[in-house]
Amino acid sequence: MQPKAVARTRTQPNPAQKLALRGAMMGLLALALIAVQTVMAQARPESLAPLAEQISPSVVNITTSTLVEGRTGPRGIVPEGSPFEDFFREFQDRNRNRNGENAPAPRRSSALGSGFVISEDGFVVTNNHVIEGADEITIEFFSGEELVAEVIGTDPNTDIALLKVEADGPLPFVSFGDSDNARVGDWVIAMGNPLGQGFSVSAGIVSARNRALSGTYDDYIQTDAAINRGNSGGPLFNMDGEVIGVNTAILSPNGGSIGIGFSMAANVVTRVVDQLQEFGETRRGWLGVRIQDVTEDVADAMGMDTATGALITDVPEGPARDAGLETGDVILSFDGVEVEDTRGLVRQVGNSPVGATVRVTVLREGNSQTIPVTLGRREDANGESTASEDEEDTPAEPEVSSLLGLTVTPLTDEMREELGAEPGMDGLAVTEVTEGSEAFEKGLRAGDIITEAGQQKITSIAELNARIDAAREAGRKSLLLLVRRAGDPRFVALTLDAD
Structure with a gap:
């Protein structure tokens, strides 16, 4: 016997039930809105004032003074006997200095920037371009106290400089944080001396990570926190009061902030600062190759499955040639880390210790092999010639x-x-x-x-x-x-x- 089919019917709610249902839904929506607002309130503090008060004493204004030779400008050349001859002679006489030289006296040029103290004994970090060429550097603290600073070392490649001041007692300082932990969307604070107006605080978020501008070792954090002229060298803080970047540059059509600022990542800065503090100079690893990215068409021409690695275009005299690397090798990994492109390889080599022996895996003629290479020092190699030894000439064919x-x-x-x-x-x-x-x-x-x-x-x-x-x-x-x-x-x- 077949079971009877059960008929299912849908009952329509009456007006009272509809009203109750709508009220319940509105209540749930209100609760959800309250929950979102609560989460946002927890993520963003009600005020940044406590944090600003905590870290402000470690931020400094930097004033530099440079002696600029007087410029004579174009000299008037008039024929003898000209009615203007006496005029030009009197003009030049008025501009003679005490030594009787026909040139204006030297003058002093001043510039402003920012920085921050990283140790109680007076080490200060700023941008290299803030103090480059200066013969006098004055540090002004949040309290108004001023001290003269000396340059410990500079690194134009990352635009970082390390200064030192001598104070009567311990100075308030801040610590570096791990910039790799900074996420797009995290809140940040920029502090410094914008446009020479004195101590100033601006807030924003991390807009992007791993930005490159023009340098070989660039790793910039992009932020919309207001950064203007004079902010250079100042710190970019996270909400824990740690420095995660050094404010360095802005993208602007008019010279003012449009919400696109760049701070050199703290994990780059700390390596540079440690070397400047220890040696007074940087000591980067050097592999000794010229390289280019592996594009899709290059990968196809070489029979590679994916366009990855760094293609060696030349091997001048240096560690790579001594170890046996060759033109046409594709570097797949360096010291156990996979190489995605040339930028990543350059940064990794530069961060490696001078004299270290690392394992470099290359693709050569379709086969991979690992070659140990003892790294040299980049700074020692900058002026070296890359010319190879002469070889016997091969007769040229008169053919086109x-x-x-x-x-x-x-x-x-x-x-x-x-x-x-x-x-x-x-x-x-x-x-x-x-x-x-x-x-x-x-x-x-x-x-x-x-x-x-x-x-x-x-x-x-x-x-x-x-x-x-x-x-x-x-x-x-x-x-x-x-x-x-x-x-x-x-x-x-x-x-x-x-x-």
Whole structure:
């Protein structure tokens, strides 16, 4: 016997029930609104005054004074006997200084900035550009007391300077926090001396992280807390009163704050300050390679699955060459940390100790291998020559060929001299680039020198053609070229036409 079907019906609420239901919903909405407001109140203090009072004594105004040589300006040149001759002579006589020299006396130029005390014995952090070139530096404290400061050390790469003052007693100071813990949306306070108006506090949030402006070691926190001229060198605080950044720059079309300010992250600053405090200078690790990012087309030309790592374009004299790294290697990891791009690698190498031996994993000809490298010191390498030893010249072929949008010919001695190439350099000189071609769009120009194709050295057009054929046979969509211009190398991947 089949069970009987059960009929289900929906009963419509009467007006009284609708009214009660609406009232319940409004009550729930009100409770939710109260809960949100409670959370917001807990996240943002009712007033920033207690925090400002706590940290203000450690923030300082910085006044610098620089002796500027008097400028004579353009001198009037008039012919002898001119009616203006006496006028110019009197004008110059009035501007003679006590030594009888025909130049105005030197004058003093002043500039303002900000800073903060990081130890009770008087170490002060500020921006390098605040005190650069100054011969007198005066520190004004929140109390109004003024002390003369000396420079302990500077680092133009991160725009950080460390100063020292001698006080009669311990000074109020602040500590650095872990800037890596700062999240986009966290509340922050900027303090300093904007536009020379004296101590000032502004509040905002962290707008972005890991911003780069123009420096090699940049790691900026972006904030909308008001930062203006004179705030440079001042601290950016979190809500715990810890310094998580040093206010350095603003993005502005008119010179004033539009809510886009940049503070160098504290985790960069602390490394610099520790070295300046210990050595009076920075000591960064140095690998000794020239590198570029691995783009999608470069990765395809090299047979890589993903566009990651740092591609070595040149290995001058230095630690990398001594260890056996080669042009065309892709650095996949450094000291156990995966390398995503060149910026990350440069920062990691710079943060490594000088003299340390690190394991560098590279991709070479499709295989990965790990090579130990003993790091040098970046500061010692800045002035060194990167020229390689001369090699025996290879006779040039009187041949010209057009391919991949390029017209190329083997290098001759005359071309090497004309293009500024090393006497022993071999390769193909680019004599013409077809406008509108991929090669043109990627920046190749007449005068460039192609030294490698498919990560193999080439000295003739026949070898270039062989590399093209080999890439096609391997199923590659593009060919990787090593191009040099005025000695600077870079890799360029050009798409191969179908047969």
